[in-house]
Amino acid sequence: MIMPxxxxxxxxxxxxxxxAATIRIGAxxxxxxxxxxxxxxxxxxxxxxxxxxxxxxxxxxxxxxxxIIKAIPLVITSLGIAIAFRMQFWNIGGEGQIxxxxxxxxxxxxxxxxxxxxxxxxxxxLAAMLVGGLWALIPAFFKAQWGTNETIVTLMMNYIGLxxxxxxxxxxWRDPNSLGFPKIANFTENAILPKLMGVHIGWIFALLLVAxxxxxxxxxxxxxxxxxxxxxxxxARYAGINIKRTILIAILLSGxxxxxxGMIQASGVNSTLSVEVTGGVxxxxxxxxxxxxxxxPVILVVSILFAALxxxxxxxxxxxxxxxxxxxxxxxxxxFFVLGSEFFVQYKFIxxxxxxxxxxxxx
Amino acid sequence: xxxxxxxxxxxxxxxxxxxxxxNINLTVHQGEIHALxxxxxAGKSTLMSMLSGVYxxxxxxxxxxxxxxxxxxxxxxxxxxIGMIYQHFKLIDVLTAKENIILGQKNGLFLNQRALxxxxxxxxxxxxxxxxxxxKVYDMSVGExxxxxxxxxxxxxxxxxxxxxxxxxxxxxxTEKLFKIMNRMKEEGCAVIFITHKMNEVMEVADRITVLRxxxxxxxxxxxSTNPKHLTELMMGCAVDLSIKRIxxxxxxxxxxxxxxIAYNDEGVKVLKELSFSIYAGEILGVAGIAGGGQKELCExxxxxxxxxxxxxxxxxxxxxxKSPSEIIAKGVSMSFxxxxxxxxxxxxxxDIVNNIVxxxxxxxxxxxxxxxxxxxxxxxxxxxxxIQTPGINHPVRMLSGGNIQKVLLGRELDSKPQVLITAYPVxxxxxxxxxxxxxxxxxxxxxxxxxxxxxxxxxxxxxxCDRIMVMCAGEITGIVDARxxxxxEIGLMMVGAVNSDIKEELx
Numbered sequence: 001m002i003m004p005x006x007x008x009x010x011x012x013x014x015x016x017x018x019x020a021a022t023i024r025i026g027a028x029x030x031x032x033x034x035x036x037x038x039x040x041x042x043x044x045x046x047x048x049x050x051x052x053x054x055x056x057x058x059x060x061x062x063x064x065x066x067x068i069i070k071a072i073p074l075v076i077t078s079l080g081i082a083i084a085f086r087m088q089f090w091n092i093g094g095e096g097q098i099x100x101x102x103x104x105x106x107x108x109x110x111x112x113x114x115x116x117x118x119x120x121x122x123x124x125x126l127a128a129m130l131v132g133g134l135w136a137l138i139p140a141f142f143k144a145q146w147g148t149n150e151t152i153v154t155l156m157m158n159y160i161g162l163x164x165x166x167x168x169x170x171x172x173w174r175d176p177n178s179l180g181f182p183k184i185a186n187f188t189e190n191a192i193l194p195k196l197m198g199v200h201i202g203w204i205f206a207l208l209l210v211a212x213x214x215x216x217x218x219x220x221x222x223x224x225x226x227x228x229x230x231x232x233x234x235x236a237r238y239a240g241i242n243i244k245r246t247i248l249i250a251i252l253l254s255g256x257x258x259x260x261x262g263m264i265q266a267s268g269v270n271s272t273l274s275v276e277v278t279g280g281v282x283x284x285x286x287x288x289x290x291x292x293x294x295x296x297p298v299i300l301v302v303s304i305l306f307a308a309l310x311x312x313x314x315x316x317x318x319x320x321x322x323x324x325x326x327x328x329x330x331x332x333x334x335x336f337f338v339l340g341s342e343f344f345v346q347y348k349f350i351x352x353x354x355x356x357x358x359x360x361x362x363x
Numbered sequence: 364x365x366x367x368x369x370x371x372x373x374x375x376x377x378x379x380x381x382x383x384x385x386n387i388n389l390t391v392h393q394g395e396i397h398a399l400x401x402x403x404x405a406g407k408s409t410l411m412s413m414l415s416g417v418y419x420x421x422x423x424x425x426x427x428x429x430x431x432x433x434x435x436x437x438x439x440x441x442x443x444x445i446g447m448i449y450q451h452f453k454l455i456d457v458l459t460a461k462e463n464i465i466l467g468q469k470n471g472l473f474l475n476q477r478a479l480x481x482x483x484x485x486x487x488x489x490x491x492x493x494x495x496x497x498x499k500v501y502d503m504s505v506g507e508x509x510x511x512x513x514x515x516x517x518x519x520x521x522x523x524x525x526x527x528x529x530x531x532x533x534x535x536x537x538t539e540k541l542f543k544i545m546n547r548m549k550e551e552g553c554a555v556i557f558i559t560h561k562m563n564e565v566m567e568v569a570d571r572i573t574v575l576r577x578x579x580x581x582x583x584x585x586x587x588s589t590n591p592k593h594l595t596e597l598m599m600g601c602a603v604d605l606s607i608k609r610i611x612x613x614x615x616x617x618x619x620x621x622x623x624x625i626a627y628n629d630e631g632v633k634v635l636k637e638l639s640f641s642i643y644a645g646e647i648l649g650v651a652g653i654a655g656g657g658q659k660e661l662c663e664x665x666x667x668x669x670x671x672x673x674x675x676x677x678x679x680x681x682x683x684x685x686k687s688p689s690e691i692i693a694k695g696v697s698m699s700f701x702x703x704x705x706x707x708x709x710x711x712x713x714x715d716i717v718n719n720i721v722x723x724x725x726x727x728x729x730x731x732x733x734x735x736x737x738x739x740x741x742x743x744x745x746x747x748x749x750x751i752q753t754p755g756i757n758h759p760v761r762m763l764s765g766g767n768i769q770k771v772l773l774g775r776e777l778d779s780k781p782q783v784l785i786t787a788y789p790v791x792x793x794x795x796x797x798x799x800x801x802x803x804x805x806x807x808x809x810x811x812x813x814x815x816x817x818x819x820x821x822x823x824x825x826x827x828x829c830d831r832i833m834v835m836c837a838g839e840i841t842g843i844v845d846a847r848x849x850x851x852x853e854i855g856l857m858m859v860g861a862v863n864s865d866i867k868e869e870l871x
Contacts, residue, residue, distance in 0.1 A: 219733055220731055221725050221726075221731065221732070221733050222731075224725060224733050228711055228722065231711040231713055231714065232710075232711055235709055235722070238666070238699075238700070238708050239692075239709075239722045239726075240688035240689030240691070240692045242687070242689070
């Protein structure tokens with residue numbers, strides 16, 4: 001007699017690292033195979049397209065630099081978000097914090113442009129980190145004081161921040177020399193981040209911050225307290241941790257890093273302030289931070305790969321003359337598989353025989 | 364053979380390298396209460412998780428009414444008439460009893476409210492369950508919640524009920540009630556499997572007893588042919604002494620003095636009413652009282668976690684009231700509280716032992732960075748001293764068994780070398796051997812001159828272990844008596860509010 005079979009998902013007890021890595025790599029291979037089908041439908045050679053994607057991201061020194069420039073804001077924002085997420089404080093307000101950081105940096109750049117370059121840049125960095133941090137501190141304060149939901153408040157404050165920039169761009173800060181175009185004046189030369197090896201020095205900041213955040217989260221008292229609060233508020237209370245203060249410090253840091261991204265993008269990439277300064281990084285960084293399981297060194301790797309995916313995607317558009325949406329579909333498929341593989345790291349499927357015979361007995 | 368309800372044969376299960384069950388055999392008859400007895404980590408819960416479909420066995424077979432079954436999910440087990448009541452209740456707080464009962468069951472789009480209420484009433488009456496179908500879960504006491512859990516599985520057609528250490532969270536009165544329900548179920552022809560490590564409960568309620576040790580079946584015995592001593596020996600694998608030692612020390616200086624302590628809770632209810640007492644160095648002061656009588660608030664007030672309205676807590680000629688919890692810890696006052704669900708306070712479940720030990724060490728370290736080296740050393744010591752069963756000190760505490768989790772917590776608190784050690788329900792849910800390890804440790808601390816405030820549930824233990832017993836009732840001290848010349852009855856009376864006038868005079 002053939003027993004009817006069903007498939008059930010069962011939670012794994014504790015996946016080993018090797019197994020988890022195998023599943024994740026398997027997911028990428030599967031993603032490439034699935035994308036191949038799509039590419040074949042477009043009448044192109046998948047191997048060729050993949051090669052061009054890699055070339056588009058790292059093929060020449062110029063393209064590699066472009067990829068790095070895309071990766072820098074992702075790395076730093078992910079680090080900032082990771083600090084908050086470690087504490088299970090769901091800071092999805094990266095966009096707003098980046099925008100406000102950029103605003104503060106631009107304020108300094110536009111009003112104190114006659115200062116010497118190092119001092120001006122330093123002031124811009126400090127202002128950006130402070131304002132980005134304070135922007136994040138508002139929801140943190142509400143949470144620490146009255147237990148409000150930080151997810152909603154940080155999200156809402158993104159819109160306030162971005163609309164504030166838009167107001168400045170269309171209103172008081174509009175450059176009179178731009179012939180009526182809604183644009184804020186370009187920064188003067190001494191407000192622009194210098195370059196090293198062809199890329200603005202934001203990449204050095206990013207590398208230093210990866211190391212700093214790694215040490216902070218894993219080897220300092222505050223980093224430890226943040227993790228304890230994230231796991232159990234009650235335990236933190238019994239251990240005598242000052243919960244309110246720790247929340248505020250962690251979120252000040254989290255927002256401060258996002259604010260720094262605003263400064264780097266405005267100064268190093270755009271040389272001006274505009275609503276496009278965030279480029280959606282505040283949201284994308286949530287994905288990269290999660291994919292990296294909130295670990296600073298892994299964030300570096302994931303962010304570069306993510307930036308490569310974006311750059312490679314736009315390169316194949318021009319090479320093969322395919323529309324942007326086709327490139328986006330490829331990116332989407334790859335992301336879908338990689339994120340989906342996390343489920344298989346946690347769960348396994350088993351085949352089971354149905355228990356109809358038993359059911360009849362008892363009912 | 365009809366009455367062979369459940370038969371588990373040669374069941375094996377391992378988790379990674381840890382063998383939890385090894386060729387276990389268990390047969391449960393219709394209309395019997397079968398106790399599953401064993402120390403923490405003996406494999407009781409694992410075995411029952413397989414019977415209720417949470418885990419699938421690696422080897423062996425399960426028969427329900429002589430039919431072999433294979434459960435892939437709890438649903439299969441429920442369909443086979445097996446219902447499990449967990450220690451941690453699986454109820455939705457904001458729903459009523461009735462809503463919790465029907466939750467997750469397939470019963471059409473519409474609900475016949477009246478018929479359901481009728482059915483619940485009828486079942487309640489049949490099994491002697493006392494439950495109001497329209498009461499919200501958050502209004503229920505622990506005992507009521509448990510009754511509701513039982514009703515829930517019965518409503519799903521369970522004829523075999525598994526209770527996982529059901530009395531660990533109950534008051535003596537609630538326990539009595541539960542035993543009545545269990546006996547009633549037995550009369551109705553159900554089978555009850557009762558996981559426990561409390562000997563007196565086994566002797567009171569069980570018909571047959573299966574003893575597990577280190578993942579293996581030791582023996583199945585009839586109640587009438589055994590006694591607590593014999594069972595303990597089966598459980599431990601050797602003869603043990605069950606009496607608790609009380610070490611005599613010279614009464615010395617006052618370690619901590621509490622004066623007219625008054626505190627209110629968040630709702631503005633007065634929870635501590637002018638408490639005044641002293642703890643001496645080198646004594647164990649027991650605190651007895653019905654749960655919710657202000658014990659938790661007293662602990663938290665001393666530890667600086669509960670705001671104090673009025674009064675003083677004098678320690679080393681300084682008033683602790685108004686100091687922050689970390690300052691109080693730094694001064695040498697340690698407080699550990701094992702909550703009813705045994706989780707959540709004091710330990711970080713997903714972190715390993717080292718990182719949990721660090722929790723009370725790092726604040727004394729200087730500078731910005733954290734040094735885990737001393738904690739690693741301490742972890743090894745604590746694991747060895749308290750005989751904690753773990754694959755290693757870098758193992759998440761969440762993966763340890765309940766008793767071992769508790770040992771990690773206590774080990775850490777004792778390690779901070781406190782001068783005043785407040786410990787609330789430290790043996791909650793522990794097996795005999797672990798209990799005695801903990802009593803020994805408390806005695807050791809006492810001998811070193813530590814003042815121990817011991818909040819306990821078991822009056823027998825309080826009488827044997829403590830020097831003096833302070834009884835609390837509704838936030839008041841109803842008496843402080845010498846444990847050597849008092850009785851359970853005297854304490855019992857004070858627990859319900861009869862003020863011991865002699866003692867009061869002595870105090871003032």
